[in-house]
Amino acid sequence: MNKNILIKKQNTLLVFIVCSALGFFSSTTIQASEGEHGKEEAHKDERVFMADSMAQKMGVMTQSVQTGSLNITTTVYGNIVTDPASLSHVRARFDGMVTKVNANLGNKVKKGETLAVVESNESLKSYPVAAPFSGTVIARHANEGELSNGQVLFSIANYDDVWAQLKVFPQQLSDIAEQQSVQLSVAGSSLETTIQHILPSPDEKPYVLAYAKIANTSGQWPVGAAIKGLVTINKLDVAMMVPKASIQEFEGASVVFVKEGDEYRPVPVTLGQQDNYNIEVLSGLHIADVIVSQNSYLFKADLEKSEAGHDH
Known part of the structure; x- marks a missing residue:
């Protein structure tokens, strides 16, 4: 009799353990399923409220989601x-003595303006050395009393x-x-x-x-x-694109803050190709959605601050 009772108790204990185990795994599965569903829905309940006047003071800028082209x-x-056409090294036409210098380093000169006067060794006549175009004297190698002798007297540049x-x-x-x-x-x-x-x-x-x-x-x-x-x-033509500056990483997802009246909510997005300024949005937004294009980090910071407060 005692042996039968003992066996019955052991069987009852085994059934309890099995049922408990089954109940635990069932609960874990349900919780996991609810967790995945909650992750998808979590951002829908998160909002930041900011009046337009305050947003303007904070430098928040918005724009509509649009189609466009990415420049790769x-x-x-x-x-x-x-x-090369705007740099000239000016020489005297004939060798001779420099008798007068009108231009100095850094001077602005006009085309045809006399830079210096040279007296020819052969004719002993004086003739002007003129600027070939308007520009700035960037080098001077001529002084009164010196011989030109084929050397560069001035360098003129137009930038x-x-x-x-x-x-x-x-x-x-x-x-x-x-x-x-x-x-x-x-x-x-x-x-x-x-x-x-x-x-x-x-x-x-x-x-x-x-x-x-x-x-x-x-x-x-x-x-x-x-x-x-x-x-x-x-x-690359894309169906939807937003400025790269509008993307924030929040709770493990790439999000864009969508404006609805005075409310701003984070919307998870799937991203595609990008150029230096814009990025393709594959899903998560719709054409004409109004999004925060600049200073979206303010809304992310506000949500993170709020969550930190709830943790305490």
Whole structure:
């Protein structure tokens, strides 16, 4: 009798253990399923409220989601060089003595202006040495009483137009060609121009040189300055794109903050290809959604601060 009771208790205990185990795994599965569902829905309940007046003060900028084109680029580096047609080393036509010097280093001169006067050794007549074009005296090698004797007396340069000289290495050659658009940048200035020439480099260097002309009347592109160029090698049409600055990483996902009235909510997005400014959105948004394009980190910081407060 005692033996039967013992067996019955053991069986009951075994059933309890099995049932408990089954119940535990069932609960874990349910919780896991709810966790995945919750992850998808979590961002829908998160909001940041900010009046338009405050958003303006905080520098928040918005724009609509749009279709567009991505400019796929490759990066090249180089320097600003003088336009060969705008640099002249001025000599006297005939050998003789320099009797008068009118121009000095740094002077602005006009085309035809007299830079110096030379007395010819043969005729003993004086004749002017004139500026070949308008520009700046960047070097002076003439003084009164000296003999010209075929030497350079002045160097005149006009920097209204300069050239970007860009190094293109062998692995880039198949992508870069004349007439391609290139965006140049130096010391905070940038502009878009076109590659006009691609020429072999001197001294058998392991690259070719791409030349793009720059209008430099502002003087913001000094000769010799190091520059960066982004050459557009392909244009990709995309159904939706947003500025790269609008993307934030939040709770393990890439999100964009969508504005609805005074509410801003994080929307998870799937991203595709990108250029230097914009990125393709494959899913998560709709055309004409109003998103935060600048200073979206403010909303991310607010949500993270709120979550930290709840943890305590």
